[in-house]
Amino acid sequence: MARLGDLTNPDVGEGRVLVLPLGATEQHGPHLPLDTDTVIARTVAESAAGRVTAAAVAPVIAIGASGEHAGFAGTLSIGTEVLAAMIVEIVRTAGPEFDRVVIVNAHGGNLDAVRSAAVTCEHEGRPISVWHARLDDADAHAGSIETSVMLAIDPQRVRLDRAEPGNTAPLREILDDLRTGGVAAVSPNGVLGDPTDATPARGEEILAGWVHEVVALLES
Numbered sequence: 404m405a406r407l408g409d410l411t412n413p414d415v416g417e418g419r420v421l422v423l424p425l426g427a428t429e430q431h432g433p434h435l436p437l438d439t440d441t442v443i444a445r446t447v448a449e450s451a452a453g454r455v456t457a458a459a460v461a462p463v464i465a466i467g468a469s470g471e472h473a474g475f476a477g478t479l480s481i482g483t484e485v486l487a488a489m490i491v492e493i494v495r496t497a498g499p500e501f502d503r504v505v506i507v508n509a510h511g512g513n514l515d516a517v518r519s520a521a522v523t524c525e526h527e528g529r530p531i532s533v534w535h536a537r538l539d540d541a542d543a544h545a546g547s548i549e550t551s552v553m554l555a556i557d558p559q560r561v562r563l564d565r566a567e568p569g570n571t572a573p574l575r576e577i578l579d580d581l582r583t584g585g586v587a588a589v590s591p592n593g594v595l596g597d598p599t600d601a602t603p604a605r606g607e608e609i610l611a612g613w614v615h616e617v618v619a620l621l622e623s
Contacts, residue, residue: 404460410459422460426465432545432569432592433566434561434562444508448617487519491520503532505620505621517535542571543595544586545596554601555604555609566599
C-alpha cells in the first residue's frame with residue numbers, strides 16, 4: 404500500500420490514482436475517540452489502496468465540517484466552505500501523474516462540502532469520484548455501526564464501559580431539529596443510535612463491505 408507521504412518524487416511515477424481520505428475531529432459520545440471518522444476514513448482508504456497497485460493515499464484531512472457538533476468538548480470544525488475549497492485546491496494541484504482523484508469520506512457532515520467541490524472540479528475538467536461511509540437504515544452517529552467498526556480497527560480506544568444509548572429515533576424524524584439546533588438539540592450525550600450491542604465481528608463485516616466498495620471504485 405502506497406502512502407503518498409512515504410514516496411519520493413521519482414517514486415510517484417505516472418498513472419496513479421490519488422485517494423483522499425476525509426475525516427473529522429468531533430465528539431462521538433462518551434465512549435468513542437474524537438478522531439473516529441478520521442480513523443475510519445484512513446483505514447478504509449489504505450485497506451482499499453493496498454489492493455490496487457496504482458493507488459496512492461494522501462494524508463487524511465482530519466478536521467472537517469462539524470458545526471452540528473458545536474457545544475461538545477473537543478470538537479473542531481473548518482466549515483463547509485473551507486473544506487470544499489481545500490478539496491478543490493488539492494485536486495487542482497494534483498499533477499498529471501494522477502489520472503484520477505477519489506474521495507473516501509467517513510463523516511456525514513462533510514457531504515455538502517464534497518458535493519460543492521465535485522461541481523467545481525467537474526466544471527474545471529477534473530471530475531472526482533466520491534465514496535461515503537454509509538449503510539441503509541443504520542444509526543447515524545456513535546451508535547452500533549461506528550462503535551462496531553472501531554472495535555474492529557482499534558478496540559483499545561473504545562470505552563465500552565461508557566457506552567449508552569442516545570436518541571434512537573430514525574434520522575428522518577429528527578433531521579429538522581438536528582439541522583436547526585445541532586446534535587445537542589436532539590441528543591444530550593451526542594449519540595444518535597445505540598452502541599451497546601456493538602461487536603468486533605459486525606465491525607469486521609462492515610469494514611469488508613466498505614473496502615470492497617472502494618476497491619471497485621478505484622478499479623472502475
